[in-house]
Amino acid sequence: MAKKDEDGEDSGIGVATKTRTKTQRPSLYRVLLLNDDYTPMEFVIAVLQQVFHKSQEEAVTITMHVHNNGVGECGVFPYEVAETKVTRVMDAARKHQHPLQCVMEKQ
Numbered sequence: 001m002a003k004k005d006e007d008g009e010d011s012g013i014g015v016a017t018k019t020r021t022k023t024q025r026p027s028l029y030r031v032l033l034l035n036d037d038y039t040p041m042e043f044v045i046a047v048l049q050q051v052f053h054k055s056q057e058e059a060v061t062i063t064m065h066v067h068n069n070g071v072g073e074c075g076v077f078p079y080e081v082a083e084t085k086v087t088r089v090m091d092a093a094r095k096h097q098h099p100l101q102c103v104m105e106k107q
C-alpha cells in the first residue's frame with residue numbers, strides 16, 4: 001500500500017510488490033536432413049511438403065541444397081515438435097527402404 005502524505009495525497013513511497021518472473025522460453029531445435037546417394041529426390045521433396053509443410057518450390061530448393069551441401073535445415077521447432085518430425089521422416093524412410101537421415105540439434 002502506498003503511503004499517503006499529510007494531505008492524504010499519494011506520497012509515491014511504498015513497498016515494491018511486483019516480482020520479476022523470468023519467462024522461460026522453450027529451447028529451439030533445428031531439424032536437419034542429411035544427404036545420401038540413394039534416396040530419390042522426389043521422396044525428399046514429398047517429405048518436405050508433407051512433414052514440414054513446404055511448398056513444392058521450397059521443397060525443391062531445400063532438397064537441392066542438401067544434395068549439394070550434404071546437410072540442410074527443414075525448420076526450427078520446440079523439442080517435442082522437432083522430435084515428432086524427425087520420427088515421421090525416419091519412419092517414412094524406413095517404410096520405403098531409403099537411407100534418408102533426419103536429425104535435430106539444439107539451436
Ligand code: TYC
Pocket residue numbers: 033034035036037038039040041044063064066067100101
Ligand atoms: N542425393 C540424392 C540423390 O542424388 C538426393 C537426396 C537429397 C538425398 C537430399 C537425401 O536429404 C537428401 N538421389
